[in-house]
Amino acid sequence: MTGKRWLAAIAGVATCCALLAGCGTASGTAAQTITLYNGQHEQTADALVAAFEKATGIVVNIRSDDEDTLADEIVTEGSHSPADVFYTENSPPLESLQAKGLLAKVDSSTLSRTPDKYNSPGGDWVGVSARVSVLIYNPSLISASKLPTHVSQLADAKYKGKLALAPQETDFQPIVTAYDRAYGKSATLGWLKAVDANASGHIYSDNETIADEVNRGAVAFGIVNQYYWYRLRAEIGASNVHSDITHFAAGDPGYVVDVSGAAILKSSTHQAAAQKFLAFLVSKQGQSIIADPAKSISFEYPIASGVTTQAPETPFDQLQPYPMTIGDLGTGATAIALMRQAGLL
Numbered sequence: 001m002t003g004k005r006w007l008a009a010i011a012g013v014a015t016c017c018a019l020l021a022g023c024g025t026a027s028g029t030a031a032q033t034i035t036l037y038n039g040q041h042e043q044t045a046d047a048l049v050a051a052f053e054k055a056t057g058i059v060v061n062i063r064s065d066d067e068d069t070l071a072d073e074i075v076t077e078g079s080h081s082p083a084d085v086f087y088t089e090n091s092p093p094l095e096s097l098q099a100k101g102l103l104a105k106v107d108s109s110t111l112s113r114t115p116d117k118y119n120s121p122g123g124d125w126v127g128v129s130a131r132v133s134v135l136i137y138n139p140s141l142i143s144a145s146k147l148p149t150h151v152s153q154l155a156d157a158k159y160k161g162k163l164a165l166a167p168q169e170t171d172f173q174p175i176v177t178a179y180d181r182a183y184g185k186s187a188t189l190g191w192l193k194a195v196d197a198n199a200s201g202h203i204y205s206d207n208e209t210i211a212d213e214v215n216r217g218a219v220a221f222g223i224v225n226q227y228y229w230y231r232l233r234a235e236i237g238a239s240n241v242h243s244d245i246t247h248f249a250a251g252d253p254g255y256v257v258d259v260s261g262a263a264i265l266k267s268s269t270h271q272a273a274a275q276k277f278l279a280f281l282v283s284k285q286g287q288s289i290i291a292d293p294a295k296s297i298s299f300e301y302p303i304a305s306g307v308t309t310q311a312p313e314t315p316f317d318q319l320q321p322y323p324m325t326i327g328d329l330g331t332g333a334t335a336i337a338l339m340r341q342a343g344l345l
Contacts, residue, residue: 031057031059032057032273033059033270034060034084034274034277035061035084036061036062036063037063038062039066039067039086039088040260041089044290044300046062047289047295047296048286048296051280051286051289052277056273058276058277063083067088067170068170070086074086074265075100078267080267083265083268084269084270084274085263085277085278086262087128087260087261089171090170090174090258090259090260091120091125091259091260091329092329092332093170094120094124094261097263098122098124101266103125103264103265104124104264104265104268105123106126106264106275107279110279110282111123111126113126113279113283114127114282115127118130119261119326120261120326121325125261126263126282126304127261127304128262128281128304129300130258130259131225131260131301132225132255132258132319133171133224133248133258134223134225134226134247135147135148135245135246135248136223136224136228136244136245137222137246138220138221138243139243139244140217141217141220144244144246149249150249151253152191154191154254155190155195159198161201163195163219164203164210164214165196165202165203165204165210165222166204166205166209166224167203167345168205168345169206171224171225174324174329174335176192177330177334178254179253180334180335180338182322188338189341192338192341193343195344196342196344202218202222207224208232211224211229214243215241215243225258226245226299226313227299227300229244229245230293230311230313234297247314247319247320250320251321251322251323255319255320256322257319257321259303259326262281263278264278281304282304282305286304286305287302291311292310299313
């Protein structure tokens with residue numbers, strides 16, 4: 001995902017831990033090293049890696065970029081990819097690599113820590129955390145009562161010039177997939193074209209920009225995942241937040257839970273160490289880092305090992321999203337094709 005701005009001090013901590021891990025192995029030999037292709041927010045990955053290195057002595061080299069960019073590179077690199085682990089914000093890039101036969105099976109003990117419905121249907125990646133789509137809005141520009149309650153209403157002409165969108169974000173693909181599943185391709189294409197027209201002038205490259213623009217009053221509302229608003233508040237302070245968030249109606253196709261996951265490349269020559277990293281991500285320690293915004297600045301929902309978020313947001317078990325499985329989300333290829341046809345990509 002683009003626009004990862006909260007980088008700061010944790011990266012330095014990760015580097016220090018890596019150096020210490022390399023110097024402190026029991027045998028006095030060089031530490032094991034794995035390479036992580038990271039499509040998650042960098043500060044979240046850095047916090048997890050720092051703790052993993054300290055706990056295991058295994059050094060993790062991190063390469064961060066947009067998850068779709070990294071997935072394309074893995075395909076291009078094939079059996080020569082330097083990546084051992086791929087960590088993403090959303091499941092479609094993982095499902096795409098799985099369909100191409102590029103992922104190794106995850107240890108069953110690791111998979112068992114996350115509910116089955118949030119894991120790879122084929123056991124090729126493990127669900128790590130989740131987030132939910134919301135509307136972010138500026139009450140000075142639009143009242144809560146005037147907001148759409150159904151995602152289909154984003155096509156209404158009354159919202160022209162009021163809607164912000166980041167169609168290049170992989171977070172938007174699951175909403176398009178859900179809409180297609182609910183209403184079919186023809187209706188989805190017409191909806192996307194109307195949404196494109198309504199968002200004209202407020203189509204941005206990333207969700208962070210949507211959150212900023214809505215908060216400062218440049219546009220009335222937009223679609224983001226919930227954690228962007230919480231991150232914004234943590235960054236600028238509650239007194240400087242002039243926006244709020246709300247969900248679509250229960251069960252609406254715009255009310256979607258996305259899953260972040262991690263996989264091991266079949267081509268990895270460090271399978272055992274990579275398996276340890278995935279196990280750490282869904283361990284109580286790893287999930288507790290995700291659950292604590294002070295450690296990871298994540299504000300995502302931990303979904304493994306029975307850990308719950310410490311952030312003051314709607315509890316995960318109280319969410320009422322559109323009923324869609326990881327298998328239904330698939331690779332995201334249909335959503336991408338429809339957005340291209342509609343002119344959004």
